[in-house]
Amino acid sequence: MPLFWLVLIVLGLAVAGYVAGRGRALRLAGGDSRVLHSLPSYYGAHVALLTLVPAFAILCLWVLIQPLVIENRISAKLPETAIAESSTRALVMSDVRRVAEGLDVAVAAGAMTADEAAHMRSELTDVRNRLGAVGVALGSDVGPEVLRAAQAYRALAARGHLAMTLVVLTAALGGAGLGIARSRADFRARNVVETAVRYLLIFAATVAILTTIGIVLSLVFNTIEFFKLYPARDFFFGTTWAPSFGGGSELGILPLLWGTFYISLIALAVAVPIGLFAAVYLSEYASGHTRAIAKPLIEVLAGIPTIVYGLFALLTVGPLLIRVFGADGVGIMQAGTAVMTAGLVMGIMLIPFVSSLSDDIINAVPQSMRDGSLGLGATRSETVKQVVLPAALPGIVGAILLAASRAIGETMIVVLGAGAAARLSMNPFDAMTTVTAKIVSQLTGDADFASPEALVAFALGMTLFVITLGLNVFALYIVRKYREQYE
Amino acid sequence: MYDNPLTKRQTLTQEVKFSARGVNVFYGDSHAIKGVDVDIEDKTVTAFIGPSGCGKSTFLRCLNRMNDTIDVCRVEGRITLDGEDIYDPRVDPVQLRARVGMVFQKPNPFPKSIYDNVAYGPKIHGMARSRAELDEIVERALRRGAIWDEVKDRLDAPGTGLSGGQQQRLCIARAVATEPEVLLMDEPCSALDPIATAQVEELIDELRQDYSVVIVTHSMQQAARVSQKTAFFHLGNLVEFGETGQIFTNPRDPRTESYITGRIG
Numbered sequence: 001m002p003l004f005w006l007v008l009i010v011l012g013l014a015v016a017g018y019v020a021g022r023g024r025a026l027r028l029a030g031g032d033s034r035v036l037h038s039l040p041s042y043y044g045a046h047v048a049l050l051t052l053v054p055a056f057a058i059l060c061l062w063v064l065i066q067p068l069v070i071e072n073r074i075s076a077k078l079p080e081t082a083i084a085e086s087s088t089r090a091l092v093m094s095d096v097r098r099v100a101e102g103l104d105v106a107v108a109a110g111a112m113t114a115d116e117a118a119h120m121r122s123e124l125t126d127v128r129n130r131l132g133a134v135g136v137a138l139g140s141d142v143g144p145e146v147l148r149a150a151q152a153y154r155a156l157a158a159r160g161h162l163a164m165t166l167v168v169l170t171a172a173l174g175g176a177g178l179g180i181a182r183s184r185a186d187f188r189a190r191n192v193v194e195t196a197v198r199y200l201l202i203f204a205a206t207v208a209i210l211t212t213i214g215i216v217l218s219l220v221f222n223t224i225e226f227f228k229l230y231p232a233r234d235f236f237f238g239t240t241w242a243p244s245f246g247g248g249s250e251l252g253i254l255p256l257l258w259g260t261f262y263i264s265l266i267a268l269a270v271a272v273p274i275g276l277f278a279a280v281y282l283s284e285y286a287s288g289h290t291r292a293i294a295k296p297l298i299e300v301l302a303g304i305p306t307i308v309y310g311l312f313a314l315l316t317v318g319p320l321l322i323r324v325f326g327a328d329g330v331g332i333m334q335a336g337t338a339v340m341t342a343g344l345v346m347g348i349m350l351i352p353f354v355s356s357l358s359d360d361i362i363n364a365v366p367q368s369m370r371d372g373s374l375g376l377g378a379t380r381s382e383t384v385k386q387v388v389l390p391a392a393l394p395g396i397v398g399a400i401l402l403a404a405s406r407a408i409g410e411t412m413i414v415v416l417g418a419g420a421a422a423r424l425s426m427n428p429f430d431a432m433t434t435v436t437a438k439i440v441s442q443l444t445g446d447a448d449f450a451s452p453e454a455l456v457a458f459a460l461g462m463t464l465f466v467i468t469l470g471l472n473v474f475a476l477y478i479v480r481k482y483r484e485q486y487e
Numbered sequence: 488m489y490d491n492p493l494t495k496r497q498t499l500t501q502e503v504k505f506s507a508r509g510v511n512v513f514y515g516d517s518h519a520i521k522g523v524d525v526d527i528e529d530k531t532v533t534a535f536i537g538p539s540g541c542g543k544s545t546f547l548r549c550l551n552r553m554n555d556t557i558d559v560c561r562v563e564g565r566i567t568l569d570g571e572d573i574y575d576p577r578v579d580p581v582q583l584r585a586r587v588g589m590v591f592q593k594p595n596p597f598p599k600s601i602y603d604n605v606a607y608g609p610k611i612h613g614m615a616r617s618r619a620e621l622d623e624i625v626e627r628a629l630r631r632g633a634i635w636d637e638v639k640d641r642l643d644a645p646g647t648g649l650s651g652g653q654q655q656r657l658c659i660a661r662a663v664a665t666e667p668e669v670l671l672m673d674e675p676c677s678a679l680d681p682i683a684t685a686q687v688e689e690l691i692d693e694l695r696q697d698y699s700v701v702i703v704t705h706s707m708q709q710a711a712r713v714s715q716k717t718a719f720f721h722l723g724n725l726v727e728f729g730e731t732g733q734i735f736t737n738p739r740d741p742r743t744e745s746y747i748t749g750r751i752g
Contacts, residue, residue, distance in 0.1 A: 287558060288558070366595070368591060368593055368595035369595060369597060369598075370556075371553065371556075371589075371591060371595065372591065372595040372596075372597065372658070372661075373597070373607070374553065374556060374584065375551065375553060375584055375588065375589035375591070375662070376584065376585070376588065376589075376607060376608040376611065376661065376662065376665055377581050377582065377583075377584040377585030377586075377608065377611065377612060377665060378581070378607075378608075378611050379581050382611055386597075386607065386611075387597050390598065390599070391597075391598050
């Protein structure tokens, strides 16, 4: 029975259990739901939970563990002679799996009977051709040991699958039965459901945290690998970025960090004042009608894919800047791709982040604060400057930091707008590049994955991660220190 | 001691501070205030009483044009302060609000230090030429607000950290710091406990020496305790206006009598 049907049957049992549990509780209460400890739907949900949770837990574990067990048993049975022909046990096992899958496909397509697949002998049949006919391409002829191992693999898998189906269905039925039996009038079904909800929420939080830890670990191990191949001193203090895939690269992070910092700075210099002023206008001055139209319009900016911003930088902003600052104008800009181009466009991209969040935060400042200030004879702008903004400051700092993280992590606009040259320069009209853009180019190249030229991407990613983390911690500190509490 | 102390309360006739004639207020389509005529005297406490939604707070907010901050609100009629029409286009509502201070229902200290709360108005209006002068203004206002002794050692502490009654007295100190001529109070004691209420009421009585005070209140006992003049509002109409003693002991309008005896409201 395919997995899909099994899941569907368990879900069906849960629904049936819901109806049965609810019905039994109501029946035992003589049809009067006021006698029940909990609302009738809680009794139903309790039965559904007992049906679903153990069955799905077993299903998930089984699906994860079964391949490992089968793999081990087949691998142990594989004679040494079969391995001598190829290189390693792992490679032969991957052949075995491939043939086993091929046989499955052939049976499913009707090109073979199940019996034929199970008892076919490689001495009598050309397995490679038969499987090739149904679209499963094999790299070499199938030896008798491999075919026998594949057949054993299939047999084990089929038995395991059958056993799994039976166990899961038993668990579902058992859970449903237990749940229905417990559905008496005085049973505290609501408390059980409440506990289940709590564990569901804990599970969700755990998944998020574990994922973060997993990401960090994957970065850490590869970073350590990199530092085994390349001295950390040269990486952190090197002022040249010159990867060459033949070896002998210079991989100094400083030019990339400088580029990241410079572009982010320009982007924030554009986004923070414009975004903040727009937010103040929308929340303090604009009429409800204007606000209802203007706010969604500004938020449209946030929905534009960054690659489109990149094109805007490359095709519009770059040429525009070069007309003013290029050889025909001021003469300090060589090409359209420059820090300024990317920074300006990135700033435009960040405006809605700053404005939308700040607007929400400013609106959360109680109206009584404004009344108090206006009632003392302050003008609107005095009220905004002295009362509303200080009260909203922690949130606004948060909004700006979110924008800063976006700026530091942005890639597409940099690739298209800022050029690819890693250099240390003060001139904002020079082409530069950022950490993120270089991570992309290092990992998409042809370099061997074990070479420092590829592994450096992880060290770059780790550095970026540490910097953003430090930024967030610093921001939290600032916010705590300068927070002005209202209520 | 007295059979009826209210009627024996001495009331001197003071010069008129606010004069309202034919005031109508609309919130969109709803008619909130209907043709109100009233004279509010200087150095007098005037109480506005009436059931919820009768328009007394709305009328109070007309007196310093706080209703201007509400988009749909429209005010008709004539309100004069010392003979000048406050709704004249030449009048700057910001300056008007400096002359007519306001204290709100819920204490709303700014999230700043106690000192900065009080210094806020004087700073905005440039009332102090030096830091020492500002210190003086702040101390005077806090003394006026009867809260100086409680906060003099922690002027740098946040105003929001005070108790409810202290916060409200801080707000009153903040309002008097700008030296207004009139003080409007919108149910200043409704969020306070009886002890804090007593302190604020005592304070209101002291403030009468220098200011005209207009207080909106739901408590008829409070109106009787603190005010010299009382106005009774009902469904947007000013039903009766007169000496507090007369309103509470010998009301002319049957609606007033029903309200103060608890039959409506």
